Amino acid sequence: MSESTVIILGSSRSDGNTSALVHDYATIINATVVDLNDYEISPFDYNADYNDDFISLMAGLLKYDRIILATPMYWYSASAQMKTFIDRWSDLLKTEKAKGRQLRGKQVVVLATGSDKIPPNCFEQMFQLTFRYLGMDYRGMLYCQCESQYLVEHHHEAIAKFVIQMDRN
Numbered sequence: 001m002s003e004s005t006v007i008i009l010g011s012s013r014s015d016g017n018t019s020a021l022v023h024d025y026a027t028i029i030n031a032t033v034v035d036l037n038d039y040e041i042s043p044f045d046y047n048a049d050y051n052d053d054f055i056s057l058m059a060g061l062l063k064y065d066r067i068i069l070a071t072p073m074y075w076y077s078a079s080a081q082m083k084t085f086i087d088r089w090s091d092l093l094k095t096e097k098a099k100g101r102q103l104r105g106k107q108v109v110v111l112a113t114g115s116d117k118i119p120p121n122c123f124e125q126m127f128q129l130t131f132r133y134l135g136m137d138y139r140g141m142l143y144c145q146c147e148s149q150y151l152v153e154h155h156h157e158a159i160a161k162f163v164i165q166m167d168r169n
């Protein structure tokens, strides 16, 4: 793959199942990993009264051709860290419009882990609808069931297939 890719990890633990999936995946496709736990990201504020890392972080992320969002499924939804990050994309439609325009056409992928065999449709739909609204080029989701911990041998084949499929989409 020739595109540059960044994987954004949003989990309550930086060394858990989603992190293990992210690092496996990053090694295969040679991607950069960014952990939201290393940044201060405030919840969306209607008055845009922020003193945090979001805008500078986003400026760096927009330099990549492809953005991968990685989250555990917490209560059938994205993690709070990931949701807070996505909520802040609203700033890109209001106060940071030049950056918002850079999201249009940007390739985007979702990586997720959860203990259920398959996630409910609503889990992926939140991402799909958001990406559609923003005009992003959604390439699909890889969901890895982790009954307790992430075991690389359980997921290697699925990852390899997904990498090929994502490039074809």
Ligand SMILES: Cc1cc2nc3c(=O)[nH]c(=O)nc-3n(C[C@H](O)[C@H](O)[C@H](O)COP(=O)(O)O)c2cc1C
Pocket: 011, 012, 013, 015, 016, 017, 018, 019, 071, 072, 073, 074, 075, 076, 077, 113, 114, 115, 116, 117, 146, 148
């Ligand atoms: C707060 C919380 C909520 C969870 N909700 C779900 C859920 O709705 N469905 C599911 O399949 N697994 C659920 N799980 C299990 C996690 O998705 C699973 O263990 C995941 O691999 C954890 O990833 P992490 O180590 O990055 O946190 C939940 C775990 C936590 C801590």
